[in-house]
Amino acid sequence: MSKQILKAHKIRLYPTEDQQIFFAKSFGCARFIWNRMLADKIKHYDCHKESLKNTPAQYKKEFEWLKEVDSLALANVQINLQRAFQSFFKSPTFGFPNFKHKGKKDSYTTNNQKGTIAVGLNRIKLPKIGHIKATIERKITGLVKSATITKTATGKYFVSILVETVAVDLPKTQSNTGIDLGLIDFIVLSDGSKVANPKFLSKLQNKLAREQKILAKRRLVAKTQQRKLSESSNYQKQKTKVAKVYEKITNTRKDFLHKLSFNLIKNHDVIAIEDLNVKGMVKNHKLAKAILDSSWSTFTTMLAYKADWYGKELVKIDRWYPSSKTCSGCGHLLTKAELPLSVRSWDCPSCLQKNNRDINASLNILNEGLRLVTLKTVGATGLA
Incomplete structure (x- = not known):
């Protein structure tokens, strides 16, 4: 098609x-x-x-x-x-x-x-x-x-x-996946595979800081000499150097996101992912830089339009769905106090299944996504 x-x-x-x-x-x-x-x-x-x-x-x-x-x-x-x-x-x-x-x-x-x-x-x-x-x-x-x-x-x-x-449309693969987004691993798939977080900004943070420090000094020199920044050649050269670092970060990040999103679309028919409130999450100042560096919103947008282009389906799970706190084996739900963010693996008190926090979350996201797809299909059939 x-x-x-x-x-x-x-x-x-x-x-x-x-x-x-x-x-x-x-x-x-x-x-x-x-x-x-x-x-x-x-x-x-x-x-x-x-x-x-x-x-x-x-x-x-x-x-x-x-x-x-x-x-x-x-x-x-x-x-x-x-x-x-x-x-x-x-x-x-x-x-x-x-x-x-x-x-x-x-x-x-x-x-x-x-x-x-x-x-x-x-x-x-x-x-x-x-x-x-x-x-x-x-x-x-x-x-x-x-x-x-x-x-x-x-x-x-x-x-x-x-x-x-x-x-x-790309060929159907008869394969579906759930995606858990994270900061340690960029994504964890429901089959247990992981993609490491490249942390593009972090890798060049020291170089960026050095170039920005030189830029600030040259701005101060121009101000002391009462020269406009537009007329200070040293300032303008250093400004370009800072811009080049930002450009490298942006280009490498986009290249990574494009390749990863297309690979997921190519190899899966249904992709389920959390609908995260990134704007709300970056209010946590301790994690804001890492969250923005991960570019979850851009990644989700790429998955959405590529799925539409190539005949695949992207399902967004409600951000309040307790994917991490629910046992993928029996559905037992833990409280926030029972499963703080620092705990990365846990044993289900009901079925005794050993759960890795991220893999368990991606399995629940996949199951919820498939459930929503089924409801959508049944609803469309009923209307017909």
């Missing part, structure tokens, strides 16, 4: 000096439009208590240099700002839209209109700029919908090409 999906391909760009200037103008114009439209919306609401329906086009009369960049890039800023407001009004947890600052995240998005975006042999064609040298490692098939160009803190350029393509 096959289905239409949207898939993004990230590609490294190598723009010429003139193309870099165009990108800089585009990033600046996109940031300007966002900030100006947001400021005017806030001001209008404060004065009239109603929302302002402003568009990028009306600002081009006053700021003619906005015409130098791709108009679709500015139109996408308007769409993204509208979505930000909709998300805020739908749920305040998303937060009120913020103003954008130079250098924090330089990017803009444009759309494909009759071939204005095209992928060639080591070349990417973009609106108003033409062909750009690129590193294309795999063939991109499907209808190109849009492109998002970004410049990283280390000065690298990338484009994310969004294409509408066809995904074919």
Whole structure:
């Protein structure tokens, strides 16, 4: 079975000096439009208590240099700002839209209109700029919908090409698994296998601390000499070094998560996993850094969309389900006092089964996941 999906391909760009200037103008114009439209919306609401329906086009009369960049890039800023407001009004947890600052995240998005975006042999064609040298490692098939160009803190350029393509279901394996997420082991599967936690941030923590310490000293020197940080070459060089450490952490973590999530999807038909409240868990300051380094939310998101693409099923178990405290053999439930977090193995007082805390939890997660899948199937059959 096959289905239409949207898939993004990230590609490294190598723009010429003139193309870099165009990108800089585009990033600046996109940031300007966002900030100006947001400021005017806030001001209008404060004065009239109603929302302002402003568009990028009306600002081009006053700021003619906005015409130098791709108009679709500015139109996408308007769409993204509208979505930000909709998300805020739908749920305040998303937060009120913020103003954008130079250098924090330089990017803009444009759309494909009759071939204005095209992928060639080591070349990417973009609106108003033409062909750009690129590193294309795999063939991109499907209808190109849009492109998002970004410049990283280390000065690298990338484009994310969004294409509408066809995904074919992977073969069924007749194998199901439950996953217990952890800090010591990244995951423990219900068959007893474990994947160690790579702890990418921890491995580079000392190097990162050294580079940040040098950066702080150079910031102080610039301040003492009354020079702007943007004009201090030593500060800017060190800032890039810090960014490179963060970039390495991010890239290695993403590579690990992508490979692991695809491997699980490829080898199992049903995958059951806990629906963890990561936002609540990071409030524990002793564990917050380790939890964020593990990137459980990103991993779960990858499993979700890959399961949808390839015809597999991901089942999320309620976060309050007592997977660790329930005996997978007889269902006996222990209290929190009987099974503190420090206890990693225990003997069931009812059936005397020896339970490893993590493996036992993954078995219970699998059984609960299969139960939910059965209920879902029965419910769908009943409706039919």
